[in-house]
Amino acid sequence: MSSRAPSLPLRWHLVRLAVGTLLPAVVFAAIVVFQLARLERQDAERRVVRSARALAAAFEREMSGSIRTLQALAESDHLDHGDLEAFYAQCERVRRTQPAWKQVLLISTDGRLLLNTSYAWGTPLPPVAEQGSFARVLETHQPIVGDIAVGRGARRALAFPVRVPVMRGGALRYVLTAVITPESLTDIVASPSAESEEWTRTLVDQQGKVAARTRDPVRFVGQPATPSFQRNTRASLEGVYSDVSMDGEPVYVAFSRSQPSDWTAAVVSPRRLLDAPVADSMLAMGGLGLVLLLASTGGAWFISRRLERSITQASEAAAALAQGNPPHLEPSGVRELEQLGEALERSGQLLRERERERDANLAAAETARAAAVEATRAKDVFLAMLGHELRNPLAPIVTSMEVLRRRGLAQTPEHEVIARQLRHVVRLVDDLLDMARLARGQLSLHREPLELSSVSSRAVEAATPLIERRRHVLETDVPSSGLPVLGDADRLTQVIANLLTNAAKYTPPGGHIRLRAGALDGGIGLVVEDDGQGLARELIPRLFEPFIQGPRTLDRSEGGLGIGLALVRSLVEEHGGRVEAHSDGPGQGSRFTVWLPRHAQAEAPRPQEPRREPVPLEAATARENRIRVLVVDDNVDAAEALAELLDMSGYEVAVAHDCPQALERADAFRPEVALLDIGLPLVDGYGVAERLRERLGGASPVFAALTGFSQDGDRSRSQAAGFRHHFVKPIDIDELIAFLESLRSARSGAA
Structure with a gap:
């Protein structure tokens, strides 16, 4: 005989009930707060990246202005006539109009310095300080922004060159250079608003040396950036990562590389600015949850004492009834216990006991009937859901088989068996859905x-x-x-x-x-x-x-x-x-x-629908101006297989698996068609389409639904949401390609 589990007093059960009820709510609230704080942090990271991008753009505008001025100066007639002394005077006049320029240099192709506006005409000149950018101009014949270097003059000042080639008759004659001091970059890196006063804004040249900095520039300008900074900024054009600053403070670094200068603009913010919201929110939520748990536990403990007294009296009354004595209960503040006392008093009467027994039997029969009805309804819902959920794994399998067929890899008897059995499974799923619709009266x-x-x-x-x-x-x-x-x-x-x-x-x-x-x-x-x-x-x-x-x-x-x-x-x-x-x-x-039943009027036989032939791979690939298609599906296998099949069919394809990825891909890819899975996590396909329209405006793509929901109501909803077509998984690739080709025809006609 199995041993009975130890029993606990009522008060402990109430305490467990209170804690068990409140704890999930507290945990859920904590998750919500954490997610909100995380989103706030992501928004802060985006702001810092935008600031770094703006800093890089400002530096590039400044350098572009200097390059244009040098290019105009390089067209001087004095250079055509070889009158370098007159050209020296012209360079000096131009230098005085450019506050950022320290001096103007003219260098021959063999590296000799021909003039330097910091030295009087005809005096001996020092050699060229920064050879790397000079060599790149000789090689590329393109304007170059050089790196920070120590000058060869008496002051040994830090500066960097902006060099442009001087071309005559298609040949390089000279290299014209404007030397710019790091101090001239102070206004560029200055913080644009009080909101970013705790940020450190920095410009770093191609070799990783600090060219300008808002905090302690005297100490750090000319010094190499940290190895981790150089490693991370070389890995990509833009991003955010955690690091330790040159001051030794834990920071987050947002960077953006300018083009074509290839300098790096960085905005460094203390980690506490981004991490504090999450930590503070979780601390506050934990404290509030603890207070609520203690309060609910105390309240349950207090209320349980009154309940225990009433239940003890009811137990004593039931024991008296079992011994044949009239039960007696003191008035109770609990309605259920008051009713229990009245029931115990009535139970002494045999007739009422039989009536109560009959009512209980009727109630049990009604409960059983309701349970049977609910079981039938649950079965119908299960069949509908099963049919829908089976479409998701079928979609990538069907698409992958089509990919193999188009590659010529599905010619074996084994592939034919797989294809035949797959069609059999699809038919079974369709039968399940039809049965569920019939059971619910939804089949029209x-x-x-x-x-x-x-x-x-x-x-x-x-x-x-x-x-x-x-x-x-x-x-x-x-x-x-x-x-x-x-x-x-x-x-x-x-x-x-x-x-x-x-x-x-x-x-x-x-x-x-x-x-x-x-x-x-x-x-x-x-x-x-x-x-x-x-x-x-x-x-x-x-x-x-x-x-x-x-x-x-x-x-x-x-x-x-x-x-x-x-x-x-x-x-x-x-x-x-x-x-x-x-x-x-x-x-x-x-x-x-x-x-x-026979119909009164006969009609001619309904013509069969023309069979769609697959679009030949060679014909589709040979077309110019390939249609750009964005596939958004959280089923990675299905998305990748469909993307590969569309690519083989001559379309340019990008893939995303949720709303943020779709928005990111759309910014760079600019799709003409978007195939959106309706059942996406967090933001469904309708929400993704709405956000893409808000972001792309008039450049929004044509939207088509890609879903396992195939009822008339689902199709009506996608049409109302602006979707041009409603594809049901597993997708018919011939139907999809026919749809895309119709868009190509419309585009060609509009052109």
Whole structure:
């Protein structure tokens, strides 16, 4: 006999209830506060990066102005005539108009300094101080911003050159240089507002030397930046990382490299400025949560004392009733305990006891009925959700198979088996969704007058691959006219195809299947017969119920879920008809008869939809101006496989897996088409489309939904949200390419 768990007083149960109820709320609040603080920190990081980017742009504008002035000076006629003394005077006049320039130099291609405005004309000149940028001008014939170097003059001052080539007749004649002091960069790095007064703004040259700094410039200008700074800023053009400043303080460094000068602008902020919001928020939330837990525990402890007294009295009254004595309870402040006392007093009367027992039985029966109804509803919801969730893993598998096929790697029998079985799984998922919709009354029919022969021919086409694979002989006897019905062509095709597929599955290879139709009982009858394994008599009454199947072999090579015939009955009844099954027994074959009401007016057979042929890979790739497609899907496999398939089909593709990535990709990629998964985390596909429109404005792409939700309401919602097309997973690549090509045609027409 198992031992009983130790019991606890009521007060401890109340304490556990209070703590268990409040603790998740406190944890959830802490998570929310942490996320908000983290978002605030990310916003601060973005502000610092923007500041670094603005600093780099300001430096580049300043250098561009100096380069333009030097280029204008390089066109001087004095250089054409070789009159360097007159050119010296011209350089001196220009230098006085440029506050940032310390001196102007003219250097020959062999490295000799021909003039220096800091020295009188004709006096001996020192050699060129910074040779690296001079060599780059000789090599590239392009303007160059050099690095910080110590001058060769008596003052040994720090400066950096801005050099431009002097070209004559397509050949390099001289190198004209403006020497700029780091002090002239003070206004560029100065903090633009009081908001950033704790930030340190820095300019660093290509060799990693500090050229300008807002804090303690005398100490650090001309010094090399820290190795970690040089390593991180060389790795990318822009970013944020944590470091230790040259002052030895823990900081976050936001940097941006200017182009084409390739100098680095950095904004350094103390870590406490970005980390403090998160730490303070979590500390405050922890303190508040602790106070709430203590308060709730104390309140539960106090209230439990009153409850314990009332329950003890009720226990004593029940014991007295068991001994045949009249129960007695003191008035209680707890309504439930007051009712318990009254019930104990009434329980002494036999008649009332039987009435109470009857009421309890009725209540139990009602509870059981409600539970059965809820179980049925839960089953329908589960089927719908299962069908939807199965589409997500099917999408990358279907797309990957198409990629293999287009690469020419899917020609083996094994690939054909995979493709065939994959189509089988997709059909099972569709059947699940149809059953769920029928159970909830959400399956709508699009009725129109049509001839039964038009839908039967489409059904035969759909079932032919399985019939041929199992080597069956199919005979059809359906008149091309004279059998008018009012119905949904797609659903009636599904009914006939399900019956033919069912016959092919349950008929041994090499069997015979017959499809015939004609007038029957004032309506139209359609019969599917086979000479297969037949049906047991006890199975026929339950054959059209969901998940009911006849005996199968263990291999189940063409297995299903047992919902095909249930779908057939539901769809036929939705059309006002009926379906019946007959068999003479196991091994005697089976016959399924569908009766439909005749429609008054016959219509010509509905033309079959033209089969979409895949867009040839070579033709798509050869097109100019490839369409840029942004694929946004949190299913990484599905997104990558679809991107690869689109790339093979001649489109330029970018991939993102959530809203922030989509916005980031869109800024640089500028897509013309955006395929958005509706079920994205945090921000769904509708939200991503809205944010892309806000960010790109008139340059927004054409939006198409990519989702596992396929009901009419889902399509209406995506259309209302501005989506041009609604693709259901697993996606039909031919349908997608046809859509993209229609956009290409529209774009060409607009052009």
